[in-house]
Amino acid sequence: MTQRVGCILALFFALFCQPSSALAASSEHFLDGAVLSPLWMIPFVCMLLSLALMPLLTPHFWHNHFGKIALFWAAAFAVPCALVFGPGMATYLVIHAMLLEYVPFILLMFCLFTVSGGICVTGDLVGTPRVNLLILLLGTLLASWMGTTGASMLFIRPLLRANAHRQYRVHSVIFFLFLVANIGGALTPLGDPPLFLGFLKGVSFFWPTTHLFAKTLFLSTLLLVLYFALDTYLFNREGRPEAPRDEDSPPEKLRLLGTVNLLLLLGVVGAVLLSGTWKPGVSFDIYGTEVELQNAVRDAFMVVIALASLGLTKAEYRAMNSFNWEPILEVAKLFVGIFISMAPVVAILQAGEQGKLAPVIALLSDEGGQPVNIMYFWLTGCLSFFLDNAPTYLVIFNTAGGDPALLMGEWADTLAAISTGTVFFGAITYIGNAPNFMVRSIAVNQGVPMPSFFAYMGWSVSILFPCFALLTFFFF
Numbered sequence: 001m002t003q004r005v006g007c008i009l010a011l012f013f014a015l016f017c018q019p020s021s022a023l024a025a026s027s028e029h030f031l032d033g034a035v036l037s038p039l040w041m042i043p044f045v046c047m048l049l050s051l052a053l054m055p056l057l058t059p060h061f062w063h064n065h066f067g068k069i070a071l072f073w074a075a076a077f078a079v080p081c082a083l084v085f086g087p088g089m090a091t092y093l094v095i096h097a098m099l100l101e102y103v104p105f106i107l108l109m110f111c112l113f114t115v116s117g118g119i120c121v122t123g124d125l126v127g128t129p130r131v132n133l134l135i136l137l138l139g140t141l142l143a144s145w146m147g148t149t150g151a152s153m154l155f156i157r158p159l160l161r162a163n164a165h166r167q168y169r170v171h172s173v174i175f176f177l178f179l180v181a182n183i184g185g186a187l188t189p190l191g192d193p194p195l196f197l198g199f200l201k202g203v204s205f206f207w208p209t210t211h212l213f214a215k216t217l218f219l220s221t222l223l224l225v226l227y228f229a230l231d232t233y234l235f236n237r238e239g240r241p242e243a244p245r246d247e248d249s250p251p252e253k254l255r256l257l258g259t260v261n262l263l264l265l266l267g268v269v270g271a272v273l274l275s276g277t278w279k280p281g282v283s284f285d286i287y288g289t290e291v292e293l294q295n296a297v298r299d300a301f302m303v304v305i306a307l308a309s310l311g312l313t314k315a316e317y318r319a320m321n322s323f324n325w326e327p328i329l330e331v332a333k334l335f336v337g338i339f340i341s342m343a344p345v346v347a348i349l350q351a352g353e354q355g356k357l358a359p360v361i362a363l364l365s366d367e368g369g370q371p372v373n374i375m376y377f378w379l380t381g382c383l384s385f386f387l388d389n390a391p392t393y394l395v396i397f398n399t400a401g402g403d404p405a406l407l408m409g410e411w412a413d414t415l416a417a418i419s420t421g422t423v424f425f426g427a428i429t430y431i432g433n434a435p436n437f438m439v440r441s442i443a444v445n446q447g448v449p450m451p452s453f454f455a456y457m458g459w460s461v462s463i464l465f466p467c468f469a470l471l472t473f474f475f476f
Helices: 002-016 038-057 059-085 087-116 129-162 170-179 193-200 207-211 213-237 260-277 293-312 315-320 326-341 343-350 358-362 373-386 389-399 404-408 412-425 434-445 453-475
Strands: 120-122 255-257 283-286 289-292
Touching: 038 059, 038 326, 038 343, 059 087, 059 326, 059 343, 087 129, 087 193, 087 260, 087 289, 087 293, 087 326, 120 129, 120 315, 129 170, 129 213, 129 260, 129 434, 170 213, 170 434, 170 453, 193 389, 193 412, 207 213, 207 412, 213 412, 213 453, 260 293, 283 293, 289 293, 326 343, 326 389, 326 434, 343 389, 373 389, 373 412, 373 453, 389 412, 404 412, 412 453
Parallel strands: none
Antiparallel strands: 120 255, 283 289
């Protein structure tokens, strides 16, 4: 036992305590995907399968150990990588993934989660079809600017309170997942994690706003009309119920509390825009990974804004929102495993026809080498709904070449297909996007009999796939 512990400690220090001279430059640590076997993808696949299946098959074990499971699959790649390619390569890949992808991603999620958690909607709302439609519409409009997580946490509780007297409530939560927790976040990098990862790769801030607006408007309008028709039918079937009222208490007016956080949200937008427009040409080399000054400043702003929200918002407002840190901690732990174990998959895809995933890549291009955007949309989408949509975006973005200038220019339709595929298809399952499980959990806690994993897919596939088919016909 002592020898095993000693070997593990020795390997740990070999991986993470190398002198800087061994990690001089990123060019010395190029992982050639053309020489990698498909076996290197196993940790990433197992990480995502764990995320998809273990909460359903072993919920108690998963809840108590998901962080350790994520770390295990990260090590399942890093340790063999150190043994085969050397500790310097493994250390470089881990540091590169953490500094350039994980840290900016998790700080943005943390900041949006903290700021939106300080905004509270109170007052008497009665869940008529018009009121419900208005809640979904507002949530969809705001999702791109406060994040799908923030908008979901802000609007799901008012929606549930407004419909507490209704017999039929499940459909409202399901359409909420479609619109507020997913589709509404398609217009800015703040809206959905995949688009922020694209921003980190060089896609300009307002590119999704201009190129995805028509597609988002088309799909959102279609779903809102479907929802209003369904909710009106069910409302009439219930006999147009009225919410019970306390005659001794006057109706409470609708109020928005914690409004200082709306100003802080503007600060988040400003910080992200700053990092995309200010190019001082200063960078720091950290073990072969180049960290640009503007990105470091943006990440520092995220921390400051989150701390300001905690200091300026009354604790009672967060209590009214049932605010706690568990959701963001879960995301932070899981994405360590995802980003590290993803490294060989990205390398193999970047190898193109020389890599072991050449048959998959071949489906995405025609005989002339031009992208087949319909395939990009549907393949990206189908990967997103049973995997997480953020890593799916990164993988397919790199499959398309990973050049933001080309993808925003000549291949703009391809980038639009990748972006809409990851964002829109995230609504197909509970695991497709981070807010989905959070919304489901809140609804169940408030007595809404939410469908099981596969029953929810029955709803989503039957409603969304025809809508996606229409979207394909008109736009791709």
